[in-house]
Amino acid sequence: MNLPEWLKVSVPALTPERGVKEPGFIKKNLEEIASLMRWMMDTEESAGRRGLLQTFDPRARILGILFLVVATAVTGNTIGFVSIMIIILLLSYLSSVGITDMVGRVLPSFVFTGVMVLPALLSIVTPGTHILTIMIGTKEIGITYEGLRTAGTLLVRVTMMVSLVALLLLTTRQADLFTGLRGLPVPAFLVTALFMAFRYIFILLRMAEDVNLARRSRTIDHGLLRDTQGWFASRIAFFVERSMKMAEDISMAMCSRGFTGEIKGMDMDGMKRRDYLWLGGTSFVFFIILGLY
Amino acid sequence: MTREIYRLEGVSYSYGRYPALRDVDLVVEEGESIAILGANGSGKSTLLKLLDGLIFPTEGTLLAFGRPVTEENLSGGFLAEFRKRIGFVFHEPDVQLFCPTVFDELSFGPLQLDLPVEEVKKRVSDLMGMLGLHSLRDRPPYTLSSGEKKKVALASVLTVNPDVLLMDEPTNGLDPRTQVWLFELIEALRGFNKTFIIATHDLSLVEDLTDRVVLLDEAHRVVADGDTVDILRDKDLLLRTNIIHEHPHRHGDVVHIHSHGPYAGHDEHE
Amino acid sequence: MHIPDGYLGPKTCGIFYLSMVPVWYLASVRIKKTLGFRYLPFLALASAFTFIIMMFNFPIPGGATGHMVGGTVVSIVLGPWAGVVAMSLTLSLQALLFGDGGITSLGANSFNMAFLMSFTGYYTYLLITSRSASPLRQTIACAIAGYLSVNITALAVAFELGIQPMIAHASDGTPLYAPYPLSITIPAMMIPHLLFLGPVEAFGTALVVSYIRKREDLVFHRHKEDLHLAPLYRVLIFLVLLTPLGLLAQGVPWGEWDIEGLKSLTGYVPSGMERLNSLWSGIMPDYTIPGLHSDTGSAIGYVISALVGSVTVIGLVYLWGKVWHQR
Numbered sequence: 001m002n003l004p005e006w007l008k009v010s011v012p013a014l015t016p017e018r019g020v021k022e023p024g025f026i027k028k029n030l031e032e033i034a035s036l037m038r039w040m041m042d043t044e045e046s047a048g049r050r051g052l053l054q055t056f057d058p059r060a061r062i063l064g065i066l067f068l069v070v071a072t073a074v075t076g077n078t079i080g081f082v083s084i085m086i087i088i089l090l091l092s093y094l095s096s097v098g099i100t101d102m103v104g105r106v107l108p109s110f111v112f113t114g115v116m117v118l119p120a121l122l123s124i125v126t127p128g129t130h131i132l133t134i135m136i137g138t139k140e141i142g143i144t145y146e147g148l149r150t151a152g153t154l155l156v157r158v159t160m161m162v163s164l165v166a167l168l169l170l171t172t173r174q175a176d177l178f179t180g181l182r183g184l185p186v187p188a189f190l191v192t193a194l195f196m197a198f199r200y201i202f203i204l205l206r207m208a209e210d211v212n213l214a215r216r217s218r219t220i221d222h223g224l225l226r227d228t229q230g231w232f233a234s235r236i237a238f239f240v241e242r243s244m245k246m247a248e249d250i251s252m253a254m255c256s257r258g259f260t261g262e263i264k265g266m267d268m269d270g271m272k273r274r275d276y277l278w279l280g281g282t283s284f285v286f287f288i289i290l291g292l293y
Numbered sequence: 294m295t296r297e298i299y300r301l302e303g304v305s306y307s308y309g310r311y312p313a314l315r316d317v318d319l320v321v322e323e324g325e326s327i328a329i330l331g332a333n334g335s336g337k338s339t340l341l342k343l344l345d346g347l348i349f350p351t352e353g354t355l356l357a358f359g360r361p362v363t364e365e366n367l368s369g370g371f372l373a374e375f376r377k378r379i380g381f382v383f384h385e386p387d388v389q390l391f392c393p394t395v396f397d398e399l400s401f402g403p404l405q406l407d408l409p410v411e412e413v414k415k416r417v418s419d420l421m422g423m424l425g426l427h428s429l430r431d432r433p434p435y436t437l438s439s440g441e442k443k444k445v446a447l448a449s450v451l452t453v454n455p456d457v458l459l460m461d462e463p464t465n466g467l468d469p470r471t472q473v474w475l476f477e478l479i480e481a482l483r484g485f486n487k488t489f490i491i492a493t494h495d496l497s498l499v500e501d502l503t504d505r506v507v508l509l510d511e512a513h514r515v516v517a518d519g520d521t522v523d524i525l526r527d528k529d530l531l532l533r534t535n536i537i538h539e540h541p542h543r544h545g546d547v548v549h550i551h552s553h554g555p556y557a558g559h560d561e562h563e
Numbered sequence: 564m565h566i567p568d569g570y571l572g573p574k575t576c577g578i579f580y581l582s583m584v585p586v587w588y589l590a591s592v593r594i595k596k597t598l599g600f601r602y603l604p605f606l607a608l609a610s611a612f613t614f615i616i617m618m619f620n621f622p623i624p625g626g627a628t629g630h631m632v633g634g635t636v637v638s639i640v641l642g643p644w645a646g647v648v649a650m651s652l653t654l655s656l657q658a659l660l661f662g663d664g665g666i667t668s669l670g671a672n673s674f675n676m677a678f679l680m681s682f683t684g685y686y687t688y689l690l691i692t693s694r695s696a697s698p699l700r701q702t703i704a705c706a707i708a709g710y711l712s713v714n715i716t717a718l719a720v721a722f723e724l725g726i727q728p729m730i731a732h733a734s735d736g737t738p739l740y741a742p743y744p745l746s747i748t749i750p751a752m753m754i755p756h757l758l759f760l761g762p763v764e765a766f767g768t769a770l771v772v773s774y775i776r777k778r779e780d781l782v783f784h785r786h787k788e789d790l791h792l793a794p795l796y797r798v799l800i801f802l803v804l805l806t807p808l809g810l811l812a813q814g815v816p817w818g819e820w821d822i823e824g825l826k827s828l829t830g831y832v833p834s835g836m837e838r839l840n841s842l843w844s845g846i847m848p849d850y851t852i853p854g855l856h857s858d859t860g861s862a863i864g865y866v867i868s869a870l871v872g873s874v875t876v877i878g879l880v881y882l883w884g885k886v887w888h889q890r
Contacts, residue, residue, distance in 0.1 A: 032618055036661075063880070066666070073667045074573045076739050105662055109567060120742040146735075150742045157740075158569035165568070165662050175393040175433050177660065185883075187591065189603060190652070196391055196607030197614070197652050198660065199435060203387060204615050246388065250604040252347040253389045256381040257449065258405035259603075260372070265404065276877050283876040287869035391604075 036205070042101065046170045051095030053171040058180025060275035064282035065168040071289040072160050080289045081156055087285065088163050097170045105166035106159055113158045117151035126150055174198070188263040200246065296323040296358075298457055298488055299344060303353035306339055313339040315513045316353070323456070326479075326489040328499040328521065331509030332535035337492035338384065340509075341459045344490060345381040346372075377406055380455030384462045386442035390434035395426060395445055398434055402453040413452070420448045440471040447478075457488040464495045476501055494536060500525060510534045564632060564720060565657070565672055568665030570741040571723060572731030580670030586647060586678050593644040602645070609637045609649035614656065616767070631760075631767040632716070634676055635684030635709045639772050646681030647673075675719045684712035684768070701776060702769045709768030710761045714753070717760075721745070721752035 047054070053061055072084050092102055119125050121143045128146030135141075172180070178198075182191045299321040306314040314336040321327060329337045342348045343355060346367050355362045358378070360371065367375060380402075383389040392398040399417040408416075421427045424444050429437065434445055443463075450458070463479075464472050479489060479502050493499060499506060499521060506524040508517040516534060517524055524530065531537045594602045613633035638646030651673045657663040664672055691704035725745030728738035743751070 036618070039661075060880075069568070069666055070573070073569065073576065076733055109662075113567070113569075117742060125747070126738075126742065146737050149733075150738045153737075153739050154569060154742060158567060161568035161665070161667070162662060165658075165666060169660065169662060173431075174660065175431060178393040179397075181659075189591070190648075192391075193603055193607045193610070193648070194652055194655060195393055196604060197610035198656055199391065200608055200611035201614050201656070202435065204611055205618075244608070247604040247608040249383070249385070249388045250391060250608075252342065252345075253381075253383050254391065254604065255347055256345050256376070256383075257402040257453070258373070258376040259401075260405070263405075264407070271880070276881065279880055280873045280877045284869055284873035287872035288866070291869060 040174075040202075042104075043169055044173060046097060046101050047173045047176075049096045051097070051171060053091060053095040053167070055274065056278050057183075057271045057275045058172060058176040059183040060271055060279055061168065061172060062177070062180045062184065064278050065164055067279075067282040067286040069161055069164050071286040072157060072164065075157075075289045076153075081160065084160055084285070084289070088160060088167065091167060092163075095167070095171045097167060101170055102163065102166055105170070106162050109162045110155070110159050113155050117154055120151045120154075121147040123147070182265060188265055192263050196250070203246070204242075297321070298323055298325075298358065300356040300359075301343075301350075301353065302355075304343065304350040304355055305352040306336075306343060306348065307351055312513055314343070314509075317515050319507065319515070319518070321488065321490065323488055324483075324486045325505060326483055326503045327491070327505045327507060328503040329490065329492040329507050329509065330494065330499060330524075330534075330536055331492075332494070332511055335509040335511055335534075336513040337509060338461055341381065341461055341490065341492050345379055345459055346375055347381075373406060377453060378455055379457045379459065380450035380453055381459045382447055382450050382461065382463060384465065386439070386446040387435070389446045389449065390442060393433055394431050395421075395429045395434055395437075396431065398445055398449045399426075399452050402449060406453060416452045416454070420452055424448050439466055440468055443467060443471065443475075447475075455487075457490070458482070460489070460491045460493075462493055462495075463491060464493065464498050496525065496536070508534055508536075564676060564716065565654070565664035566668045566675075566720060566723065568667050570665075570727070571668050571671055572727060572740045573667070575723065575727070575731065576667045576670060578670075579668075579674050583651075583670045583673050583678065587651065587673075590644040590647040594642070594648055597642055597644070605641065606645060606649050606652065609641055609645065610652035610656070613637060613650060613653045617653075631709075631764045632676055632680060632713055633767070634680035634716075635688075635705075635712045635764065635768045636771045638681035638685040639688050639705060639708065639768070640775055643681045643685040646685065647677045650677035650681060671723055675716045675723075679719055680712045680716045683715045684708045687711050698773070698776070702773050705772045706765040706769040710765035713764040714756050714761050717752045717756040718749070721748040724748045724752075 056064070068084065068087065071080070075081060075084065091097075092099075123130060123140075123142040123144050126144050126147035128144035130142035131145050131148070133140055133142040169177075178191060178195045181194070182188060297320065299319065301317050301319040304314065304317045304319075305312065317340065329340055331337045339348070343350060344357075346357070346362050349355070349362065349364050357375065360366065362375075390398055392401055396417060399420060400413050403413045403416060404410075421430060424447075426441075426444060426448065429441060429445070434442060437445065443466075447463075463475060467475065476498070483489065483502070489503070491498065491503065503521050506517070506519065506521050507515055508524060508530070510516045511534070517527075517530060528537070532539070594606065613636075616633040616636075617630050634646055634650045637649045641649070654664055654669060654672050654676060658666050658669050658672075685708070688704045688708040691707060692701055722745065724741040725743065725748035727741040728744050731740045732738045741748075
């Protein structure tokens with residue numbers, strides 16, 4: 001084989017750094033993908049632990065948490081919030097859900113909502129009784145009691161609802177979540193499609209990571225905006241092609257094993273007494289809260 | 294008298310403008326073990342998909358168990374029978390495994406084919422025992438190693454107990470131990486009159502496990518169909534169809550060129 | 564664009580779930596018919612595709628980043644009904660497995676990003692391309708469809724959030740859910756979408772669809788040569804019907820329909836709404852038993868009724884399990 005001359009020469013030493021920088025958005029994309037992968041691993045790890053919630057049938061676990069989520073959505077007073085809060089803390093403790101795991105999942109929503117509601121504290125948005133007044137020039141702006149209440153309610157509610165969902169995720173293995181959904185009155189083909197989508201996200205993500213890394217390894221200078229957009233465009237096209245090809249293959253694999261349009265599944269084992277007790281308890285909380293509303 | 298499984302007469306298939314198979318004639322009888330040999334892109338996978346009724350010939354006729362396989366024909370009772378008798382192990386386990394757990398994966402096929410639940414459970418449990426998959430029962434298939442994935446993919450086809458097994462590159466990406474295991478399994482199944490049609494370019498597999506070779510060339514035609522030993526000995530044919538190649542090789546200080554075919558030893562020094 | 568849990572009042576959430584049920588049902592029937600037995604992997608893939616599209620941050624002028632939603636792409640390529648299901652799957656996955664978006668707001672999110680986006684995108688595209696297959700026109704149609712649909716979706720989100728303080732508040736008027744009125748939510752949502760995210764969606768949609776166009780064999784949804792407007796009218800009628808229903812349901816506390824507030828909001832009240840109003844309060848019993856601040860008697864009565872409720876739940880689940888087993 002005749003190699004061209006230039007290919008035979010290797011660079012003698014590292015050239016001094018010249019402010020080599022990669023476009024920020026690639027870095028951001030890579031970080032996001034990596035963190036999502038890590039996130040899923042952590043969740044599986046936590047779900048494998050022993051604890052109260054983990055012992056319930058997945059169907060009952062999902063349904064019970066849903067009761068609590070809806071209760072939180074409906075409640076409008078302190079008693080309701082405090083009692084659900086106590087339930088959340090108790091459940092996390094009994095299901096050996098770590099504080100850091102929980103905080104890690106709740107914090108982003110908490111911060112986002114916290115920042116988002118800040119302006120609502122002010123009298124210009126929520127008029128009412130001033131509890132603190134600031135003078136800006138000649139204009140008087142205050143933090144109102146009503147504003148505090150509005151912002152507080154939203155923040156507490158959002159945080160609690162996110163905590164409940166996090167509690168479900170941290171105590172349920174992904175496979176159980178899908179098994180549980182199949183046991184609930186959700187059409188089987190939707191659950192299958194949901195699961196398949198979930199699977200392909202990871203296959204495609206790995207592809208995305210490779211693509212981003214490949215780009216990173218070839219980036220020398222700050223790419224022009226037009227260049228990066230062109231690159232992005234070609235990547236999307238690549239994804240389209242790969243995903244379509246994959247879908248075609250998978251549909252063949254399913255047909256080959258007898259799939260004709262309706263998924264036939266196996267009956268699940270019946271729920272146990274503890275599952276019914278759990279459902280009774282959570283629905284009781286729900287009805288009490290609904291009444292208080 | 295042996296039963297005829299497949300009869301292909303002048304079968305062609307093309308993806309839009311691109312031909313993938315041209316004018317294939319082929320008869321497969323029960324209990325045969327056939328290798329479909331050909332370079333990448335010669336149409337091996339397309340042939341398997343045709344044989345599994347996943348795509349249909351654009352020209353020519355394909356009979357399975359004496360009945361024509363067409364899009365209209367392959368439905369209802371015939372479809373169920375067809376799927377029960379023919380299993381297809383795909384090249385890519387990631388494509389084939391789409392259920393949440395290993396157990397679901399193994400029970401998917403028989404459940405779709407309306408086998409009784411008790412029977413399904415028994416089959417799944419037996420196969421998991423045979424393949425040592427019990428500890429993986431509730432694991433999601435995508436978290437398994439590639440060897441384990443291959444086992445699950447194979448098991449998910451075997452639970453249906455097909456008479457005919459179509460395999461696309463079964464040894465691709467397998468570590469040596471799993472490869473030995475696969476060879477033993479195929480050999481054992483062959484003892485029970487199962488028919489194997491294996492698309493591959495792994496010549497050791499062809500040599501060990503098949504008694505007939507169907508050779509496709511890069512023009513998507515069948516160029517040879519005959520006894521495995523005869524075809525593997527025909528070095529020129531294998532070179533021409535890009536199955537084997539010649540490359541430089543180093544023994545101590547001597548560099549020489551020889552081809553890598555199963556029956557090509559070191560007597561071919563140049 | 565995702566509305567998280569806790570931002571919308573329970574009634575708003577409920578009505579969006581209720582209005583999405585027939586849409587989901589219709590969509591699942593339609594896609595089985597148009598995509599055949601191959602529908603499942605394609606839907607799953609389309610859904611995974613939009614999921615990842617939403618993760619891909621795209622640089623926009625000024626150094627910020629944004630992402631496209633992708634709903635219009637799916638609806639143009641696979642048809643609007645497939646778009647509805649694929650996007651709903653994406654949103655469900657985000658809510659259920661990734662804690663992104665919300666479970667109670669899933670109905671509303673699906674309405675916005677799955678239903679509204681797919682249909683506005685698809686029909687905009689169809690109207691502009693009508694009978695013309697010229698690539699330029701196709702590309703322009705895709706871009707406009709993407710731009711328009713994402714902005715309409717953003718407007719719907721702004722509207723849903725903005726009416727919360729009016730309709731979902733404590734007895735003294737303090738908002739209990741999203742706190743900002745329409746005068747704040749509309750500009751907050753619309754300015755970034757009109758200026759930046761809209762163009763991102765337009766660009767992305769045009770690009771992806773034009774790529775798929777080149778691969779003729781990959782396009783599964785065959786657009787009819789002649790433009791049939793009948794389905795469009797049907798959808799429009801459906802939307803018109805849905806709007807008052809949606810307004811009506813935006814989370815007014817049990818039995819406190821604020822017709823006056825809505826009147827000032829929309830300028831008119833569809834006549835059918837008055838009737839629906841009374842029908843609705845007829846179906847829903849007045850559950851508002853005085854709380855703990857009343858005497859112990861009613862408190863006990865109310866605990867008992869909650870107990871009855873939970874026993875009924877257990878009974879139903881048990882029965883349902885039995886029936887399920889016998890099938």
